[in-house]
Amino acid sequence: MTETTGIPVVLKTDNGVETPVREFLGQMLDSGAVDALIMPLKVPSGDSFAWILLNDAGMLDDAVPFPAVMPVQGARALRSLTRKEKGDLTVLALMRPCEIRAGIELSKLGQVNTDNLILATYDCPGAIPLQDYVNDPESSEASFKEMFTTGEPGENAKPACRTCVNFSAVDSDLHFGFLGISDEGMLVIPGSTRGAELLQKMDIQSETGDKLLPLWKSEVESILKKRTAARDIAFKKTESDIKGFSGMLNVFSNCIGCHNCQSACPICYCRLCYFGSEASRSNPEALMNQAIKRGGISLPPERIMFHTGRLAHMSLSCVSCGQCSDACPVSIPVADVFSFVAEQTQSTFEYKAGRNDGKPLPLRDFKKSELPGVHELVKDAEPGGASHE
């Protein structure tokens, strides 16, 4: 868990948790502490949300700080704003923890520039699957409200959220914490010196958060325990479902090759991906050869290849946001598999995606002596390689 930097501010929550956040952000805009915000707004049809870059405090009334769904991963919004350059203006983005983590991961990949971004996040109870929300926004809102009050994702949340262990206190500049304390107030916790400076500049007169902070922390801990247990169970199930080539075939057998999981993934940013490139296309002779050897071959080819290839290419940066499962039109539990594999690959390199802890991306780094057992240990491996057996 991230340590708090500086003194948290307490916001009153007499009118729920959304109003004080709106007021706080409005104050930030008015005081010039930030020049603009990135926030979700309901789309005109009313059944989804869109990211809006807004600099008019009046528009905040329509903004929804804590939306029930995650249609476009917020890191994609950050990327569209700062991919070319950091820009001159300070922009505060209020997003789910997994969106902020994906943004941090993209900044390591050179796709997001966080220099002029203030990353703000909150205690996330989870999100409703996008399809459920589009089908029935009203009852989805109701179940999201319940999730929000308890802080626990119920049966109605995305599977990835039910097993998420990074729902609070991730590396951000500001964190809105209300778990276990929402009757008394809401904490605005600075997570970086930049966040602390910003809070100081705003000079909010409030009681200090010293009293509420331990209450909030212990509630976060207790929810973390439950979610960790849920995750362990989910991982075990995925491990046995996916086991072996036949398991892989079973799980991905109804894949229609639409590559939606890739398009929705915040980490898959490459403009030219091998999958979909000219190089990935086989000529008829090669396919015919395969068909002759095997007795037949499914067309289009390379579906398993696509998923395993993506696992190899992006699992080290996977933040387990679950967008891939949400985007799958044939309900393959893509995110379950990717979260599980990501956990293994990241722990191989003692790396945690989405952290801002100064650790470089594992594939950008190496140690001269590491990973024993990956290659055979050769005792005759002298530099110069002069070994004569």
Added chain:
Amino acid sequence: MNKEFKPRITSFLCKWCSYTGADLAGTSRLQYSTSIIPLQVMCSSRVDPVFLLKAYLSGSDGVLLGGCHPGDCHYETGNYHTRRRFALVKEVFESLGLESERLKLSWISASEGPKFARVANEYTEEIRKLGENPTRKSIFL
């Protein structure tokens, strides 16, 4: 075990060390397994994870990746990156319950003809024991 089973081992060998080592094995008239199908790459770090997966899913019973010894890379640090990338693919294989023994990374220098022959023979024997790649007969891929 079927004695007739002859594994196919797709081998990505770096131009500067392992491929030259294989050449040396040949010019030294050392016998080594004909299961090895050598492919020359400019550096072992040229081998993207996708290469290894493609070889595996196309039915290779084993995939061998050969590079210069750590510290000896022609491009100075290429093989250190290879090692990380290879560890990654191996971990993906292991977490998916695929046989990660079908992937092998070996450091063979240009002067190690005998070592190349030994690795080739030993790995072929290992794969022969493991049997045929389960993806070989699958029509769904």
